[in-house]
Amino acid sequence: MGLICNRIERHEIKPGDHLYTYRAVFTYSHHGIFVGGSKVVHFRPDRNFKSITETSSNFNDPPPTPCPTFPDCGFRQPNSGVVLSCLDCFLRNGSLYRFEYGVSPTLFLTRIRGGTCTTALPDPPETVIHRAMYLLQNGFGNYDVFQNNCEDFAMYCKTGLLIVEKQGVGRSGQASSAIGAPLAAMLSSPLKLLMPSPVGIATVTAGMYCVSRYATDIGVRSDVIKVGVEDLAVNLGWNCSDAEEEEVVQDENSTSLITI
Numbered sequence: 001m002g003l004i005c006n007r008i009e010r011h012e013i014k015p016g017d018h019l020y021t022y023r024a025v026f027t028y029s030h031h032g033i034f035v036g037g038s039k040v041v042h043f044r045p046d047r048n049f050k051s052i053t054e055t056s057s058n059f060n061d062p063p064p065t066p067c068p069t070f071p072d073c074g075f076r077q078p079n080s081g082v083v084l085s086c087l088d089c090f091l092r093n094g095s096l097y098r099f100e101y102g103v104s105p106t107l108f109l110t111r112i113r114g115g116t117c118t119t120a121l122p123d124p125p126e127t128v129i130h131r132a133m134y135l136l137q138n139g140f141g142n143y144d145v146f147q148n149n150c151e152d153f154a155m156y157c158k159t160g161l162l163i164v165e166k167q168g169v170g171r172s173g174q175a176s177s178a179i180g181a182p183l184a185a186m187l188s189s190p191l192k193l194l195m196p197s198p199v200g201i202a203t204v205t206a207g208m209y210c211v212s213r214y215a216t217d218i219g220v221r222s223d224v225i226k227v228g229v230e231d232l233a234v235n236l237g238w239n240c241s242d243a244e245e246e247e248v249v250q251d252e253n254s255t256s257l258i259t260i
């Protein structure tokens, strides 16, 4: 595996992996959890929700076309943005990458582009798959590019970690690298050589600033908690009146504070 590139081949995928691919010629990445059987569970804007994403054409998927391979491809609950797709439909001919977990802080800082790795440790594959399938049935709230996007969904499934304070910056590298870096710091850093143009800084497509991204990595933040997937609706304040009636399978760590 290369230092910068997490690209993998299909035969290397394992159930519980956090996969991603680039859409719209590398302008943004789309993330999901591989649950086995050539299926990926991922989170995308629900067209029934009014949200910031509706004004951003980059983040809107085109209307789904019938899948020739799997009849249940594209399955989702009404009003939920969590979707089950086959790997082909998830990738849409894009390249396949695997998000890395448990990387060292040094390696993390060498990454140029946000949203490819984290220092946070992953949970066992069966736990990851359980969270993804549970959220497929119960939803993951409203899609929001900066507070709750496809990368946040996949990272939550892998780690169970949530940031408890709303600070206007999302959990994921994709959002924090887009808005986290002051212009002056960007221009004074060696990374300016990698920037296409100063104009690009203001866009989601050109956010690259490793140090500020490190500050919001869920692996090093002190304001993250481990939340059981069955408790997610309560912790995020979603209006989910039937949450209490769901079966409660809570692991013993689900409410303990992570102290780093």
Ligand SMILES: [Zn+2]
Pocket (backbone or CB within 6 Å): 067, 068, 069, 070, 073, 074, 085, 086, 087, 088, 089, 090
């Ligand atoms: Zn499909």
